[in-house]
Amino acid sequence: MSPADKKDKPADYQRVVLKNASPYHYMKVCLVLEDESTRLSAVDLKQFIISGLKSLYGEVGAALTFDLLKYDEDTLTAFLRVNSRGLVKLWSSLTLLGSYQNQACAFRVLQVSPFLLALTGNSRELQLD
Amino acid sequence: MSVDLDQTPRSLLVCDRSSFLNEKNRISSQVEQLHFNYKVSLLLPECSSAPSHLDAVFNSFNSFYLIRNMPIYELLDKHFLKTAVYQGSVYGVSYRTRIDEDNCVALMPNGHLSLSLDKDSFELLGVEGKPSRFNHRTTCRYVVCVDLTDSSMAPGGRGYQRLLTGLRSRLQLKTDFLLSHHPGGGASLQDLLSRYDWSEHRPDVSSHTLTDLSCPALQSCDLQSCDPHSLLEWIGAVDAHISCENSSSSFLSSLVCPEPKTTVSRALSVSVCGLLLPQDVHRLIQQIRYYLEQPRLESWVSLTVHGFVDSPVSWRGNEHGVLRGGENFYSLLIFHDQTYQLHLATGAHDTCPP
Numbered sequence: 001m002s003p004a005d006k007k008d009k010p011a012d013y014q015r016v017v018l019k020n021a022s023p024y025h026y027m028k029v030c031l032v033l034e035d036e037s038t039r040l041s042a043v044d045l046k047q048f049i050i051s052g053l054k055s056l057y058g059e060v061g062a063a064l065t066f067d068l069l070k071y072d073e074d075t076l077t078a079f080l081r082v083n084s085r086g087l088v089k090l091w092s093s094l095t096l097l098g099s100y101q102n103q104a105c106a107f108r109v110l111q112v113s114p115f116l117l118a119l120t121g122n123s124r125e126l127q128l129d
Numbered sequence: 130m131s132v133d134l135d136q137t138p139r140s141l142l143v144c145d146r147s148s149f150l151n152e153k154n155r156i157s158s159q160v161e162q163l164h165f166n167y168k169v170s171l172l173l174p175e176c177s178s179a180p181s182h183l184d185a186v187f188n189s190f191n192s193f194y195l196i197r198n199m200p201i202y203e204l205l206d207k208h209f210l211k212t213a214v215y216q217g218s219v220y221g222v223s224y225r226t227r228i229d230e231d232n233c234v235a236l237m238p239n240g241h242l243s244l245s246l247d248k249d250s251f252e253l254l255g256v257e258g259k260p261s262r263f264n265h266r267t268t269c270r271y272v273v274c275v276d277l278t279d280s281s282m283a284p285g286g287r288g289y290q291r292l293l294t295g296l297r298s299r300l301q302l303k304t305d306f307l308l309s310h311h312p313g314g315g316a317s318l319q320d321l322l323s324r325y326d327w328s329e330h331r332p333d334v335s336s337h338t339l340t341d342l343s344c345p346a347l348q349s350c351d352l353q354s355c356d357p358h359s360l361l362e363w364i365g366a367v368d369a370h371i372s373c374e375n376s377s378s379s380f381l382s383s384l385v386c387p388e389p390k391t392t393v394s395r396a397l398s399v400s401v402c403g404l405l406l407p408q409d410v411h412r413l414i415q416q417i418r419y420y421l422e423q424p425r426l427e428s429w430v431s432l433t434v435h436g437f438v439d440s441p442v443s444w445r446g447n448e449h450g451v452l453r454g455g456e457n458f459y460s461l462l463i464f465h466d467q468t469y470q471l472h473l474a475t476g477a478h479d480t481c482p483p
Contacts, residue, residue: 013153014146017481022140022358026365042381067382069371079369081384085135111454114140115474116365118456121435123167124227126402128195128330 022114025087026069029094030110031076034103042071045078049090052097057089066090069116077110079119087112138452138477144357145471149418155483156461156471160414160434161407162444162483163457164237165222168435169410170368170400171417174393174427177338183399183420186413190332193309193404194318195224197326200303201234202296204242205277206321207284213310213317214240214277220406224305228439229451232302235441238311240278245441245448246271250302254295263450263478272441272448307404332403339396343373343386347429347462357472359387364431364460367398393427410434414461421465428465434458443479450478457482 031045040048046068054062066082082090094107111119147154173179179187203209204221213219218238226233233245244258251258251271258273281288296302310317315329345355345363363386366373373386417430436443438455449457454476462470473482 012147013151014144016144018142018144018357020137020139021142024358024362025137046381065383067384069366069382069384070369079371081382084137087137088134113454113456113476114137115142115454115456115458116362116371117368117433117458117460118365118435118454118474118476120365120368121168121170121433121458123435123437123439126167126224128224128328 022084024081024116025084025112025114026116026119027080027082027087027091027094027109028111028119029078029080030108031078031100031105032108033076033100033105038100038103039073040076040100041073042068042078045071045076048097048100049080049094052093053089056093056096061089061093064089079116081116084114140477141475141479141481142357142361143471143473143482145473146468147471148466148468150467154469156414156469157411159444159459159471159473159483160411162446163407163434163436163459164220164442164446165235165437165440166405166407166410166434167437168400168402168433169405169413170398170433171413172364172367172431173397173399173420174342174344174429175395175425176397177395179336179397179399180420183413183416186409186416187334187399187401190334190401190403190409191309191311191314191406192329192331193220193307194315194322195328195330196306196308196322198303199306199325200297200301201244202293203321203324204234204236205284205289205293205296209318209321210277210284212320213313216317217313218311219318220309220311220404222307222404222437222440224307226304226439227451228441228449228455232304233439233441234302234304234306236277236308237442237446239446240276241446242275242277243441243446244273244302246273250300254300256292256295261450262448263452274446309404309406311406311408330403332401332405334399334401336397336399339367339398341392341394342367342396343390343392344396345387346389346391347464355387360462361460361472361474363387364433367396368400368433405434414463417463418467421463425465429462431460431462433460443475444473444482447480448478452477 069079221236223234261270436457443449443457459473
């Protein structure tokens with residue numbers, strides 16, 4: 001079949017299955033601080049996460065690129081994007097981050113997915129009462 | 130060690146391209162086979178308010194019912210089986226139960242009841258089941274699936290009695306339950322509802338307008354147009370109100386819209402949340418096709434449907450688990466010439482979508 005014939009028939013059926021092909025992973029995380037009145041800007045938060053990567057994995061870890069896609073200052077909730085290969089490093093350093101400016105803190109990982117779309121449709125957030 | 134750190138759990142993305150005019154297209158069965166839909170979101174480029182026929186579909190999504198603290202043996206009630214399960218399709222799924230820690234229940238439209246139970250509950254129930262496919266090392270979760278329309282499960286039969294006594298006197302499983310019925314609606318469920326604390330819920334519709342949105346230049350016949358992962362990422366970013374206006378050197382985020390891109394002056398994003406029936410999604414798709422038949426500035430519409438993350442089943446009634454995200458969703462891109470691109474995605478604890 002010549003390419004011209006193919007163009008006349010756009011109604012072909014094509015199916016491709018991609019396994020583990022997602023280049024990025026997305027995390028929805030929430031920072032819980034001992035003193036709830038503490039305010040953090042988006043830049044502060046990213047800097048804080050980088051410091052966590054550095055303390056756990058050293059300079060090489062601090063060079064891990066990740067993006068702070070969205071950040072809500074009121075709830076301290078953020079969407080992060082990281083290369084799939086760096087997910088475990090980022091997640092483990094978030095887990096071990098225990099103090100921010102001499103006060104106890106913890107990151108709650110709310111959702112992790114290879115698709116950003118999945119983070120916008122989490123049925124655990126359905127509130128009916 | 131470094132190898133382990135780089136690995137992530139399995140994920141699957143199925144990309145289908147075809148046309149509604151192709152008789153081999155399976156879009157209706159793919160839509161129908163995802164029974165428990167939580168959220169439908171729609172992106173209409175170059176549109177500031179939804180046309181009335183689309184609005185009518187959003188506002189006519191079926192209501193659903195929340196029954197608080199319902200004993201699961203009520204689903205085996207003779208009258209309920211006769212008026213709801215044997216007549217039409219019942220969609221029921223336990224609410225506020227988490228499949229990675231609690232017992233979860235789903236009643237599918239084909240009359241199959243699926244219970245995902247921890248080991249203790251399964252042993253208490255004393256009904257045949259099988260270990261979950263997603264057990265790791267030790268078996269700690271079991272799945273019991275029974276066909277309520279089967280002759281052995283007819284009220285009074287042995288299988289029926291065994292399950293009923295198991296659920297009523299041994300396991301005594303109670304949970305909040307979401308329920309919907311097609312086509313009977315609340316009338317078919319009235320008898321069950323009247324015995325418990327229940328409330329009716331309308332799916333929650335919200336919409337907002339976006340201005341000067343950069344979006345990928347999408348053309349239907351261009352098969353090599355856009356990488357599916359970047360496309361889904363962009364749709365997700367729009368849905369989550371994440372800005373794509375970044376440069377590669379910015380400190381916070383380097384997320385950008387996939388190339389080649391254009392800018393649309395305005396776009397409408399509409400989302401509906403609740404227990405949504407596949408029949409309603411199907412009706413919406415038909416109306417989108419009708420909407421695209423009229424000449425427009427941008428000739429595509431994107432529709433995304435998310436399944437419940439804690440449902441014990443996903444497509445075709447196959448077992449589903451959550452692991453980290455529990456994602457089971459599909460994203461449909463419909464073009465004016467009746468062609469479409471469908472992306473079906475699942476996480477680690479799921480089988481391949483249809």
